[in-house]
Amino acid sequence: MAAKVKQLPSRGGTPAEKVYLIEIFKGMGITLRHFLRNLWDNSNLYVRHYPEVQPNIPAHWRGRHRLLTHSDGTPKCVACFMCQTNCPANCIMIKAGERTDGITEKMPVSFTIDLAECIYCGYCVEACPEDAIRMDTGIYAFTSSNREEMKIEMDEMLSLKGGYTEEEYQKGLEDE
Amino acid sequence: MTEMIKLFVNGEEVEVESGKNLIDALEKVGIEIPHFCYHPALGADGNCRMCLVGIEEGRPPVVPACKTPAKEGMKVLLDADHIKKIQHDVMELEFINHPTDCPICDQAGECKLQDYYMKYEGTESRMRVPQVKKRKVQDFGGGVIHDQERCVACGRCVRFLRQITKTGELGLVNRGDDCRVEFFPGRPINNRYGLNVVDLCPVGALTSADFRFKQRAWFLKRAESICHGCSKGCNIMVDHNKEKYEDDIIYRIRPRHNEQVNGWFMCDAGRMTYKSENDNRLEECTLAGTVRPLTDILADAQSRIEKASKALFLVSPSASLEQLVAVQALAEKTGAAVSAFSDGYIVKDDGDDFLIKDDKAANRTGVDLLSIAKSRTHFDNMAKEADVFINFDNDLSRSLSEEQIGKLFKDTWVLNAATHPGHLGTAMAGKAGASVALRSWSEYHGVVVNCDGIAQKFVGGVMKNIERPDIVEIAAGLGSPATGAAAAWALVQKKIPALAEFGSFLELPAEGVNLTDNEAGK
Numbered sequence: 001m002a003a004k005v006k007q008l009p010s011r012g013g014t015p016a017e018k019v020y021l022i023e024i025f026k027g028m029g030i031t032l033r034h035f036l037r038n039l040w041d042n043s044n045l046y047v048r049h050y051p052e053v054q055p056n057i058p059a060h061w062r063g064r065h066r067l068l069t070h071s072d073g074t075p076k077c078v079a080c081f082m083c084q085t086n087c088p089a090n091c092i093m094i095k096a097g098e099r100t101d102g103i104t105e106k107m108p109v110s111f112t113i114d115l116a117e118c119i120y121c122g123y124c125v126e127a128c129p130e131d132a133i134r135m136d137t138g139i140y141a142f143t144s145s146n147r148e149e150m151k152i153e154m155d156e157m158l159s160l161k162g163g164y165t166e167e168e169y170q171k172g173l174e175d176e
Numbered sequence: 177m178t179e180m181i182k183l184f185v186n187g188e189e190v191e192v193e194s195g196k197n198l199i200d201a202l203e204k205v206g207i208e209i210p211h212f213c214y215h216p217a218l219g220a221d222g223n224c225r226m227c228l229v230g231i232e233e234g235r236p237p238v239v240p241a242c243k244t245p246a247k248e249g250m251k252v253l254l255d256a257d258h259i260k261k262i263q264h265d266v267m268e269l270e271f272i273n274h275p276t277d278c279p280i281c282d283q284a285g286e287c288k289l290q291d292y293y294m295k296y297e298g299t300e301s302r303m304r305v306p307q308v309k310k311r312k313v314q315d316f317g318g319g320v321i322h323d324q325e326r327c328v329a330c331g332r333c334v335r336f337l338r339q340i341t342k343t344g345e346l347g348l349v350n351r352g353d354d355c356r357v358e359f360f361p362g363r364p365i366n367n368r369y370g371l372n373v374v375d376l377c378p379v380g381a382l383t384s385a386d387f388r389f390k391q392r393a394w395f396l397k398r399a400e401s402i403c404h405g406c407s408k409g410c411n412i413m414v415d416h417n418k419e420k421y422e423d424d425i426i427y428r429i430r431p432r433h434n435e436q437v438n439g440w441f442m443c444d445a446g447r448m449t450y451k452s453e454n455d456n457r458l459e460e461c462t463l464a465g466t467v468r469p470l471t472d473i474l475a476d477a478q479s480r481i482e483k484a485s486k487a488l489f490l491v492s493p494s495a496s497l498e499q500l501v502a503v504q505a506l507a508e509k510t511g512a513a514v515s516a517f518s519d520g521y522i523v524k525d526d527g528d529d530f531l532i533k534d535d536k537a538a539n540r541t542g543v544d545l546l547s548i549a550k551s552r553t554h555f556d557n558m559a560k561e562a563d564v565f566i567n568f569d570n571d572l573s574r575s576l577s578e579e580q581i582g583k584l585f586k587d588t589w590v591l592n593a594a595t596h597p598g599h600l601g602t603a604m605a606g607k608a609g610a611s612v613a614l615r616s617w618s619e620y621h622g623v624v625v626n627c628d629g630i631a632q633k634f635v636g637g638v639m640k641n642i643e644r645p646d647i648v649e650i651a652a653g654l655g656s657p658a659t660g661a662a663a664a665w666a667l668v669q670k671k672i673p674a675l676a677e678f679g680s681f682l683e684l685p686a687e688g689v690n691l692t693d694n695e696a697g698k
């Protein structure tokens with residue numbers, strides 16, 4: 001459900017408005033009116049009823065990261081460090097190691113993104129030569145009361161699924 | 177002085193040294209001729225054809241620059257269309273079967289194919305047939321890993337092992353797109369300089385098993401240093417990096433060119449000395465078995481030196497000149513004896529006629545220039561007399577057994593300042609009155625003099641998370657007149673006049689100062 005928006009004209013020029021007290025009492029009256037009305041029935045509020053009502057996230061929205069896998073479930077990432085090199089927030093931390101599944105030679109042994117430091121610029125996605133990292137999970141809310149929990153690890157990112165179909169995602173890239 | 181000659185490049189006159197081929201002569205004046213197979217230490221082979229340049233009014237009109245000596249009045253063409261087309265086409269040929277594995281290739285970032293592609297090719301592949309597949313991740317022995325698909329068949333590795341080490345482990349077999357580098361079955365690379373082929377290989381066909389996947393080349397910070405593995409003092413590049421939330425550690429050591437000392441190469445053992453810089457380091461300063469701040473330890477030691485009937489300072493033959501004079505000056509002031517006893521640093525018959533030396537100390541010549549005693553008798557006599565003994569990072573366990581050390585310092589108060597544990601043997605570890613964790617050579621600057629009398633500067637770029645003091649600081653803290661690095665350097669210049677003309681140690685020329693020459697000339 002899209003939020004309702006109402007544009008109000010800018011005011012405050014007339015002499016009556018410049019005597020602030022009158023306007024203050026008018027304002028208090030409006031507040032009181034809204035308060036009483038919403039107490040009775042809140043369906044006309046001009047804000048989104050979050051979190052009961054969730055927003056619509058378009059496919060090109062940069063949400064939480066995920067690491068993609070080949071069809072057999074093995075990671076696409078080859079630990080080339082392009083994302084880490086290009087990350088302006090310096091919040092990607094990769095350790096590389098030998099890959100023995102025969103797909104290629106190299107893969108990450110650990111892959112950490114500190115989401116508390118990430119600025120959601122999407123450079124990591126653009127830099128990746130293997131299409132191994134995307135921000136298409138559609139997850140935009142991610143909070144914690146603890147800094148350490150804001151670091152997400154490889155297993156978690158590998159287990160996340162994309163929030164859109166491939167066509168939606170590709171079209172989203174074009175729209176962007 | 178080398179004779180200079182004038183020639184023309186793209187119509188512009190340049191002055192270059194004579195007696196060189198076009199690649200080297202023009203490189204000195206900042207003009208690059210792309211090349212794969214030529215290397216100054218291995219000579220011209222002429223197999224890659226990447227270096228073809230045009231010669232105006234010459235016969236033949238197109239020549240390989242690696243095999244063409246620079247001559248007076250020569251008119252070299254580098255930017256003509258037909259030369260650019262040759263470069264483009266040679267590159268395209270190299271890429272026909274190239275896997276372009278850059279994301280997983282350790283050479284990426286320092287690869288000639290990558291650089292030349294950006295500069296001389298830059299077009300999409302026209303290959304429409306499947307590429308020839310070859311072997312990948314092949315163990316070549318000696319810590320070298322080979323990728324046949326990435327090889328450009330320049331033959332540098334083959335020539336190095338034939339011409340320099342004369343071991344000839346590798347050869348190029350077959351031709352055309354089946355051409356590849358191989359070793360004889362059962363006879364992989366097996367010599368003490370084998371890892372140099374990794375630096376020589378212009379692409380990622382030969383990589384180091386030790387460095388494999390540890391870092392991408394562009395993350396590494398570089399410090400120009402001198403290998404402390406033996407008295408040859410090979411010029412090296414220390415490649416280190418401090419990853420986020422981690423310590424600054426060294427990832428690899430590579431040789432740095434110095435014609436006077438090591439040429440382009442270094443030994444494999446020297447490359448691996450970075451491991452001991454990273455690992456098993458002392459971290460704490462202790463006094464009577466408890467961790468204490470350095471100032472407390474120095475204050476305690478200073479009062480003990482003052483009260484002692486005789487103090488003995490033992491320095492390391494690998495210490496820098498600055499460190500040696502700082503301790504020497506302290507000894508002169510306090511009436512203590514200094515020794516650089518280090519017989520155990522000499523490993524008999526380990527050296528060869530190329531780079532590796534028997535003497536594993538980096539600055540024994542410096543010890544001699546400063547006339548610091550190093551004989552066993554002098555050390556034994558002084559040790560018997562002394563009631564305070566301070567070890568400045570000499571690994572005495574190399575020269576004496578644990579019992580011998582224990583006996584010598586039975587009733588002596590010992591301060592052991594060291595980079596690594598075990599310098600006085602494990603038995604003494606608990607007995608030492610005090611211990612200080614020191615900075616190691618990759619962490620401080622200084623000058624050392626190699627076995628041939630060449631004084632060379634080195635820069636310590638590594639910045640550890642744990643702040644450790646340098647020997648100069650300790651000596652200063654104990655009251656040495658050399659109160660800091662600059663004062664120590666001034667003292668060095670006073671004692672070694674040949675170094676007096678250089679303002680700071682950083683002004684020493686890159687190729688080092690040959691002290692034997694200078695003294696003969698004076």
Ligand code: SF4
Binds near residue numbers: 088090113118121123
């Ligand atoms: S979105 Fe930007 S800041 Fe966040 S990890 Fe990717 S590159 Fe770094």
Ligand code: SF4
Binds near residue numbers: 283
């Ligand atoms: S050799 Fe060079 S071009 Fe080839 S994969 Fe390695 S880095 Fe890339």
Ligand code: SF4
Binds near residue numbers: 331378
């Ligand atoms: S392995 Fe490297 S040095 Fe040896 S021939 Fe191939 S490209 Fe040249």
Ligand code: SF4
Binds near residue numbers: 443447
């Ligand atoms: S020859 Fe000696 S100085 Fe040179 S790299 Fe080897 S150990 Fe170091």
Ligand code: FES
Binds near residue numbers: 213223227240
């Ligand atoms: S460098 Fe001249 S042919 Fe290879």
